[in-house]
Amino acid sequence: MPGRNHLYVPGPTNIPDAVLSAMHVPSQDHRAPDFPKLVKPLLEDLKKIFRTEKGQCFIFPATGTAGWEIALTNTLSPGDKVLTYRFGQFSHLWIDLAKRLGLDVEFHEVPWGQGVPVDHLEARLKEDKSHQIKAVLACHNETATGVTSDLPAIRKAIDAAAHPALFYIDGVSSIASIEFRMDEWGVDVALSGSQKGFMLPAGLALLCFSQKALAAREGAQCKRAFLDIYDHTVHNPGGYFPYTPSIPLLHGLRKALDLLLEEGLDTVYARHARLAEGTRRAVAAWGLKLCAQDPKWYSNTVSAIVVPEGFDARDVMHYAYHRYNLSLGAGLSEVMGKVFRIGHLGDLNELMLCSAIAGAEMAMRDVGIQVTPGSGVGAACEYWRETAPALAPR
Numbered sequence: 001m002p003g004r005n006h007l008y009v010p011g012p013t014n015i016p017d018a019v020l021s022a023m024h025v026p027s028q029d030h031r032a033p034d035f036p037k038l039v040k041p042l043l044e045d046l047k048k049i050f051r052t053e054k055g056q057c058f059i060f061p062a063t064g065t066a067g068w069e070i071a072l073t074n075t076l077s078p079g080d081k082v083l084t085y086r087f088g089q090f091s092h093l094w095i096d097l098a099k100r101l102g103l104d105v106e107f108h109e110v111p112w113g114q115g116v117p118v119d120h121l122e123a124r125l126k127e128d129k130s131h132q133i134k135a136v137l138a139c140h141n142e143t144a145t146g147v148t149s150d151l152p153a154i155r156k157a158i159d160a161a162a163h164p165a166l167f168y169i170d171g172v173s174s175i176a177s178i179e180f181r182m183d184e185w186g187v188d189v190a191l192s193g194s195q196k197g198f199m200l201p202a203g204l205a206l207l208c209f210s211q212k213a214l215a216a217r218e219g220a221q222c223k224r225a226f227l228d229i230y231d232h233t234v235h236n237p238g239g240y241f242p243y244t245p246s247i248p249l250l251h252g253l254r255k256a257l258d259l260l261l262e263e264g265l266d267t268v269y270a271r272h273a274r275l276a277e278g279t280r281r282a283v284a285a286w287g288l289k290l291c292a293q294d295p296k297w298y299s300n301t302v303s304a305i306v307v308p309e310g311f312d313a314r315d316v317m318h319y320a321y322h323r324y325n326l327s328l329g330a331g332l333s334e335v336m337g338k339v340f341r342i343g344h345l346g347d348l349n350e351l352m353l354c355s356a357i358a359g360a361e362m363a364m365r366d367v368g369i370q371v372t373p374g375s376g377v378g379a380a381c382e383y384w385r386e387t388a389p390a391l392a393p394r
């Protein structure tokens with residue numbers, strides 16, 4: 001099909017041309033004396049993205065899924081009780097992985113479309129007088145439903161219960177796109193992946209450990225080898241890795257961090273918020289609903305849009321892809337066929353997002369969903385015009 005593919009799945013996201021170019025590098029000796037000039041600043045600048053001064057960052061040649069495992073195995077022992085909630089495919093998969101690692105996973109079901117129920121969490125921690133619960137796991141942004149949980153409120157709940165549990169967050173579809181503050185929010189392990197807010201191909205698991213989490217490693221009995229942070233703590237200070245890193249991805253990460261830090265993280269968060277709100281205006285103008293059940297859950301990186309009764313969201317995606325070369329995100333698991341998703345994170349501006357909204361509108365009409373032509377695009381555009389930053393006259 002001529003023209004480009006319009007990629008609006010919530011990861012992998014669009015890669016900026018500057019990042020693509022930066023990855024076009026010849027192979028390099030990863031033991032060379034000047035290699036640390038690349039590695040050391042990467043680890044330092046990653047701390048700025050996680051917003052930590054006290055934490056330590058790690059770069060693994062892996063994906064977000066490995067990040068879940070790195071977080072847990074480096075800090076816990078088989079049989080340790082962890083407390084978490086299931087409200088979407090990613091929170092579900094983290095629970096599944098934790099069980100397979102031999103942890104004692106206490107999880108509570110939450111309707112898909114809501115996030116971590118903080119009052120329940122606080123009550124449960126208060127009940128746990130003997131501190132059996134070693135860890136609280138939270139999926140910051142549930143990518144399957146477009147729901148963002150309130151991490152500062154979770155921290156407050158843990159503190160209100162004066163509970164010593166470690167606090168773990170999955171930030172794969174939030175970090176580098178929406179507000180995240182490792183130190184201020186008292187997070188112990190945060191993990192992300194390279195192919196969402198970091199605007200890179202998949203292939204890097206990016207993590208940050210607090211000092212408390214680093215100390216927990218000593219007693220952690222979960223089996224680990226390749227995913228042990230210990231080898232990194234030995235090699236990283238000198239600017240090296242315990243094994244061959246993906247050199248193009250490291251150069252890409254360098255460029256992506258430059259772009260994010262040049263734009264400024266607060267500006268990055270504000271851009272995502274504004275693009276997301278435009279998308280939500282489009283959904284409202286179509287007369288449709290989001291999977292997220294309340295504005296307090298709205299995600300600024302992905303919107304899961306519920307199709308009307310009697311329609312299958314997979315048909316919408318089919319027309320979008322084959323007629324308009326537009327990739328929309330699928331409904332996963334429990335919401336399969338019920339929602340399609342527009343990912344609005346990473347390297348993105350208003351007119352790029354218009355292509356996703358226009359294409360979704362066309363594909364919905366193609367399958368018989370009676371949205372008014374142009375209504376979504378019009379609502380989004382008007383919102384973006386009204387909220388555009390002031391521009392000095394020519």
Ligand SMILES: *Cc1c(COP(=O)(O)O)cnc(C)c1O
Pocket residue numbers: 011063064065066090139141142143170171172173193202
């Ligand atoms: C994408 C995603 C993952 C999985 O990451 P992979 O890189 O595909 O392993 C985990 N959690 C969340 C919230 C995600 O969005």
